Amino acid sequence: MRARVADPCFMIARQHIDNRFATVAPDQIAEMPTGAEVLIHALVAEGVETIFGYPGGAVLHIYDELWRARERITHYLVRHEQGAVHMAEGYARSTGRVGVVLVTSGPGATNAVTGIANAYMDSTPLVVITGQVPKHLIGTDAFQEVDTVGITRPCVKHNYLVRDAKDLAAVVREAFHLARSGRPGPVVIDIPKDVSAQRVNYSRLDHVSFPFSDKRTPLDHEPAQRALQTILNAKRPVLYVGGGITNSGAGDSLLSFAEALRLPVSPTLMGLGGFPSSHPLCLGMLGMHGTYAANMAVAESDLLVALGVRFDDRVTGKLATFAPQAQVIHVDIDPANIGKNVAPTLPLTGDVRQALDQFHALAQQQGAERLQESIQQRESWWEQIRGWQRSQPLRYAGSQNQIKPQTVIRELHRATKGEALITTDVGQHQMWVAQFYPFTRTRQLITSGGLGTMGFGLPAAIGAQLALRDQLVVAVVGDGGFQMTNQEIATAIQYGLPVKVLIMNNGYLGMVRQWQEMFYDRTYSEVDISVAPDFVKLAEAYGAAGFRAEKPEELRDVIEAGLNHKGIAVMDIVVSKEENVFPIVPAGANARDMIVQ
Amino acid sequence: MRHTLSITVADEPGELSRIVGLFSARGFNIETISVGKSLDPRWSRVTIVTRGDDRTIQQIVKQCERLARVREVQDVTTRPHIEREMALITVSARAGSERQEVLSLVSVFRAKVVDISHTEMIVEASGNKEKVDTFLELLRPIGVTDITRTGHIAINRLATREETPLAEEVGV
Numbered sequence: 001m002r003a004r005v006a007d008p009c010f011m012i013a014r015q016h017i018d019n020r021f022a023t024v025a026p027d028q029i030a031e032m033p034t035g036a037e038v039l040i041h042a043l044v045a046e047g048v049e050t051i052f053g054y055p056g057g058a059v060l061h062i063y064d065e066l067w068r069a070r071e072r073i074t075h076y077l078v079r080h081e082q083g084a085v086h087m088a089e090g091y092a093r094s095t096g097r098v099g100v101v102l103v104t105s106g107p108g109a110t111n112a113v114t115g116i117a118n119a120y121m122d123s124t125p126l127v128v129i130t131g132q133v134p135k136h137l138i139g140t141d142a143f144q145e146v147d148t149v150g151i152t153r154p155c156v157k158h159n160y161l162v163r164d165a166k167d168l169a170a171v172v173r174e175a176f177h178l179a180r181s182g183r184p185g186p187v188v189i190d191i192p193k194d195v196s197a198q199r200v201n202y203s204r205l206d207h208v209s210f211p212f213s214d215k216r217t218p219l220d221h222e223p224a225q226r227a228l229q230t231i232l233n234a235k236r237p238v239l240y241v242g243g244g245i246t247n248s249g250a251g252d253s254l255l256s257f258a259e260a261l262r263l264p265v266s267p268t269l270m271g272l273g274g275f276p277s278s279h280p281l282c283l284g285m286l287g288m289h290g291t292y293a294a295n296m297a298v299a300e301s302d303l304l305v306a307l308g309v310r311f312d313d314r315v316t317g318k319l320a321t322f323a324p325q326a327q328v329i330h331v332d333i334d335p336a337n338i339g340k341n342v343a344p345t346l347p348l349t350g351d352v353r354q355a356l357d358q359f360h361a362l363a364q365q366q367g368a369e370r371l372q373e374s375i376q377q378r379e380s381w382w383e384q385i386r387g388w389q390r391s392q393p394l395r396y397a398g399s400q401n402q403i404k405p406q407t408v409i410r411e412l413h414r415a416t417k418g419e420a421l422i423t424t425d426v427g428q429h430q431m432w433v434a435q436f437y438p439f440t441r442t443r444q445l446i447t448s449g450g451l452g453t454m455g456f457g458l459p460a461a462i463g464a465q466l467a468l469r470d471q472l473v474v475a476v477v478g479d480g481g482f483q484m485t486n487q488e489i490a491t492a493i494q495y496g497l498p499v500k501v502l503i504m505n506n507g508y509l510g511m512v513r514q515w516q517e518m519f520y521d522r523t524y525s526e527v528d529i530s531v532a533p534d535f536v537k538l539a540e541a542y543g544a545a546g547f548r549a550e551k552p553e554e555l556r557d558v559i560e561a562g563l564n565h566k567g568i569a570v571m572d573i574v575v576s577k578e579e580n581v582f583p584i585v586p587a588g589a590n591a592r593d594m595i596v597q
Numbered sequence: 598m599r600h601t602l603s604i605t606v607a608d609e610p611g612e613l614s615r616i617v618g619l620f621s622a623r624g625f626n627i628e629t630i631s632v633g634k635s636l637d638p639r640w641s642r643v644t645i646v647t648r649g650d651d652r653t654i655q656q657i658v659k660q661c662e663r664l665a666r667v668r669e670v671q672d673v674t675t676r677p678h679i680e681r682e683m684a685l686i687t688v689s690a691r692a693g694s695e696r697q698e699v700l701s702l703v704s705v706f707r708a709k710v711v712d713i714s715h716t717e718m719i720v721e722a723s724g725n726k727e728k729v730d731t732f733l734e735l736l737r738p739i740g741v742t743d744i745t746r747t748g749h750i751a752i753n754r755l756a757t758r759e760e761t762p763l764a765e766e767v768g769v
Contacts, residue, residue, distance in 0.1 A: 153615060154622045158665040161611070178665055336659040339652060 035165030036065040036196040039129070042172035044072050048100050050091060050466065051075045052084040056104020057144060058131025061196035066102075076466065076495060079487040081108050083459040085115020086485070089124045090423060090463025093446045094471075096249070098179050099463065101128040106144030109190075110151065114453060116186045117155040121450025122270065123247055125184035127175050128152075134194040135163065148190045159188035165198040183334040184247055219331075219350040219358055227305075227329050227346055227355075228362045231261065232374040234303035234327075236381045238294075239265045240286065240315075243449065244308010244332060245274030250353035251442040254307070255279075257360045262375045263305075264385055266294040268315055269434055270449040271308070277438035283385065284394070287315040288585050289431040292392035292596055295583070297385050298323050299591035306330040308352040311341035312450070313587075321590040331355045392583070392596050394435050402576040403552050405429065405504050408559075409436035412474065412502060415559050420472045421445075423460040425481030426452040428510035431581045433476050455484030458501060462488060465497040472500070472563065479505040480529055489542040492568050500562055501570045503535055506577045514580045518595075539570035548572040599628070600654050600674045601751045604643040605635060607666040615664055616643060625649065625657050629682070629748030640668060644750045646726075677754040683723040683747045685711070686733060689740030690718040699739060706732045717742065 030037060039062060043051075051073055055063045066075055078084040081103045088099030099119075103112050109130040119126045133142040149161045158178050160171050168191070175187040231237060245254055245267075251274055258265050258281050265275045266286040275282055284291035286298055298304065304326040309315070316322040319341060330337075330344035331352055338347045348355060363371060396406045409432050412420070422437060424430040424447045439445050446464060448456035461475035482503050492499050504510075507530035516524055536546030545565045549558035555573065562571035583596045606612045613632055620627050628646040635642040647657060654672060661670045673680075690696040690713070699718055703710060708722035722732045726749065733744065 149611060150614070153611075153618050157663075334663070336656065336663050339659075340656055343652060 032199040033202050034061060034065070034196065035162075035168055035191065035198045035200065036061040038165060038168045038200065038202055039172065039191070039196065040065045040069045040073065042169045043100065044069065046098070046172065046176045048073055048098075051100045051102050052078055052087045052091070052463070053102030054078055054081050054084055054104065054108060056106075056108050056131060058105035058108075058133060058193045059102060059129075059191075059196070061193065062102065062129070062131070062191070075102070076491065078459070078491050080485065081111035082114050082455065083462075083485050083488040083491065085112050085119065085126070085128065086453075086456050086459035087463035087466070087488070087491075088126050088128075089115065089119050089122070089456075090446055090460030090465075091467045092119075092124050092126060092463075093122075093246075093460070094421060094443055094464035095467045096247075096443070097467075098125045098127055098176055101126065103128070104131040104144065105133055105148065105193075106146045108144075109146055109148040113151060113155070114451075116152055116188065118448055118451040118453045118456060119186040120155040120157070122448065123184050123243055124186065125179040126186040127172075127179050128186055128188045130188060130190045131196075132161065132190045132192040135192045136194070138192065148188065152188045155186070156188050157185040159190065161190045162192070162195050165195050165200040166202070168195070168200075169202065183244075183332075183337075219348055219355050223346065223348055224355065224358045225362055227331075227348060228359050228366075230303060230327060230329060230346065231263070231305060231359070232363070232366065232370065235377055236297075236301045236384075237263055237303040237305060237378070238283070238297050238301045238326075239263050239275075239305045239307060240268070240298065240309055241265060241271045241274050241307045242268040242309030243270030243274075244352045245271055246308075246442040248308060248333070248351050248353040249442070250274070250308070250356055253353050253356035253360065257356050257363070260360060260363055261371065262378065262382070264297055264382070266290070266298065268309055268312070268449075269430075269447060272434055272447075273439035273442050273444040274308075276440045278440070283389075285434050287312075288317070288587070289435065289581050289583065290315075290585075291389075291394060291435075292583055292594065293385055293388040295585065295591040295594055296388045298326075300384070301326045304328045306332075306342075306344070307356070308332060310334075310337045313341075316341065317585050317590045317593075318588050321592075395597070396579075396582070399552065399576060401551070403549060403555050403573060405432050405506070405575040405579050406436050407552070408502070408504060408555065408573050408575060409433055409476070411555055411559050412476070413437045415556075415563055416472060416474065420474045421461075421464055421468065423447065423457045423464060423473070423475045425454050425457040425477045425484075426511075427454070427478050427481065428506075428514065428579070428581050429476055429478045429504040431511075432504070435581075454478075454481035457481060458485050458499070459488045459491075461499040461501070462492050462497050465492075465499045466495065474500045474502055474563075476502045476504065478510060479503055479507065479532055479535075480509045482535070483529075483532065486538065489539065489544055489568060489570070493543045496567075498565075498567050498569075500565075501539075501568075502559075502562070503570065503572050505532075505535065505572055505574050506579070507532070508577060510579075511581070513578070514584075517578070517580070518584070519586065535570055535572040539568075542568075544568035544570055546570045546572065548574070550574045598650070598654075598674075599646060599648055600672055601678070601680060601749055602645045602647065602654075602658065602661070603671045603673050603751055604645065604661055604667060605640050605669040606643055606664070607668070608634065608639055608641045609666060612641070612664075612666050613643065615666070616645075616661060619660055619664070620645075620647070620657070623656075623660060625653070629746070631748040631750050633750070642750075644748070646749050671753075673751045673753060677756065678751050679754060680725050680749050680751045681723055682726055682729050682749045683721065684729050684733065685719055685721055685745050686736060686741055687717055687719050687743035688736045689716065689742065691716050695739060699736070702732065702735055708732060
């Protein structure tokens with residue numbers, strides 16, 4: 001265990017701010033502003049205070065304006081564009097606000113694509129502004145030219161190539177509207193260099209309007225009533241809840257509805273925190289690495305109430321045998337999610353919080369007797385569930401001489417009193433976090449769910465830390481994922497964002513190794529990454545503090561020391577090398593094929 | 598089953614590729630596609646013929662409706678409608694019996710001769726898919742050397758259009 005105190009955390013760019021230039025007030029703008037000025041003005045009007053970005057040739061005009069507006073909008077200079085987008089995701093997902101990114105053309109845009117696709121899969125509101133070569137060079141294979149609109153088209157809600165600066169204000173307004181309305185997601189605005197330099201006649205933003213409305217529709221009374229009656233009559237129901245709980249702010253509504261009818265709740269990975277994990281009604285996560293009880297309950301259920309979920313294959317396994325006896329009520333804001341993988345008995349397009357509140361209000365009109373009767377008819381269901389929970393709880397074998405990864409997460413939970421905001425990459429460590437860190441509130445876990453992006457955790461933590469300065473933010477990462485974006489420690493140092501990084505270091509690409517062990521006859525093909533830097537020294541080289549635990553008796557002290565360190569701390573926890581995540585439902589199988597250990 | 602979708606989308610650069618890209622990315626099949634302005638020139642109408650069971654078609658419709666610049670997606674197949682396709686066919690037509698045979702087929706199918714040389718003709722045929730297909734099949738043994746087809750366009754029959762106020766259709 002080693003530590004280093006010198007931490008240039010607060011050595012930030014602000015010291016170098018030059019006050020020669022006046023900043024642009026939102027109500028003061030030049031008579032014939034440039035496209036860049038209009039852009040900044042429009043961003044300020046949207047309430048943007050934070051931008052993550054990386055400059056380059058095509059966005060020089062914009063960066064010039066951004067410097068003048070630096071007292072209104074703080075720009076965070078990252079070390080790689082992927083980091084910028086993940087930071088914006090962390091910022092957006094920890095607060096519910098729209099994350100904003102600014103990158104240059106060509107490689108700037110392509111580096112951002114992973115983050116954009118990640119945000120698209122996990123329904124995260126982002127506006128990503130990319131520079132583009134000047135209009136007259138578009139299509140000529142110009143320096144740093146790439147068809148950004150074409151490349152990002154399949155992974156955005158919408159994107160724009162702005163051909164005239166007079167459209168910019170309207171484009172920005174609509175982009176923000178699209179990013180946060182309905183099912184949130186990323187929107188890309190591609191701005192050619194000459195458009196950001198173009199002077200336009202521009203008066204006020206208030207007059208900007210656009211004809212495209214939010215397609216959100218409220219639940220009708222009749223189907224809502226039918227849904228409630230189906231729930232009341234169900235003998236073996238499960239509430240299957242996902243990221244939609246977070247996005248619609250339905251945490252409290254879910255809790256009170258589930259408690260009112262004593263309904264079992266199982267969150268997806270994206271739904272963790274949407275319902276308190278330690279609540280007696282919570283069965284734990286379902287799906288590939290879900291709990292035995294949750295998966296068995298879904299398999300045996302007669303009613304699945306799917307709220308803000310999309311029946312991902314990591315949840316359902318083989319569709320044909322997923323919840324075979326269950327009727328399905330599916331509530332989602334995105335009509336295309338309904339019926340995509342599973343045809344529901346009762347499809348309800350709408351906002352999840354609104355729907356839950358409607359169900360709850362209707363339930364209260366039923367009278368105490370009807371509710372009591374409904375609760376009573378599920379008593380044997382609860383007995384069955386308790387049986388599954390007792391027979392196969394989450395468990396793992398302890399060890400005297402090796403640190404078990406599951407113990408690390410439990411220790412982290414203890415040391416943080418369950419209060420930390422956790423971000424993760426993807427893989428084994430992510431599943432152990434999902435299993436062994438009970439989340440109690442929405443937005444407490446920020447993880448790469450749909451896309452499964454290694455390298456997400458650290459930059460996402462930085463973005464969240466920046467939004468929530470007083471919150472303890474811990475990035476739990478693997479040694480593989482950490483090395484994909486570890487350069488962002490420099491960003492955290494530059495802006496004094498005291499994130500804690502906990503590396504679950506097993507020298508392997510652990511999840512891939514597990515699959516090779518279980519399904520490919522232990523052929524460990526290209527998963528050994530034990531040739532790695534000394535992460536403590538690496539942390540120190542960046543100016544962060546580094547700590548390492550190699551033996552079980554060091555674990556507690558290292559975690560305490562890392563968490564208590566005032567600045568950025570990297571905890572390198574060397575864990576048992578060949579630990580597997582259990583239970584596991586093999587891909588394309590179902591709950592009955594679950595391997596528990 | 599074959600379905601004809603009529604998609605009303607803003608007439609802006611790149612919007613067609615958004616629709617086409619969605620079809621390929623999600624593994625939906627496009628049998629024919631045709632695009633043109635609608636009554637209101639700010640909106641284009643894209644007619645796509647695709648195949649799939651009801652659930653697939655529903656998914657296609659919903660996915661298309663998610664696009665920010667798509668105003669409406671109609672499965673015209675579910676209602677009485679008229680479908681047309683045009684084909685330009687280059688066919689061997691040497692003077693004599695061959696040319697006579699082509700001309701008689703042209704007359705039966707109410708097609709048109711639009712160009713002629715010593716050895717070939719270009720004929721224009723229009724109608725529904727079956728008619729154009731049959732015409733082509735009958736010409737093939739004579740010697741077809743080139744074909745270009747427009748893909749389908751479709752419009753709802755008048756009886757059902759009465760339900761829709763004109764203003765809404767215009768989209769203003």
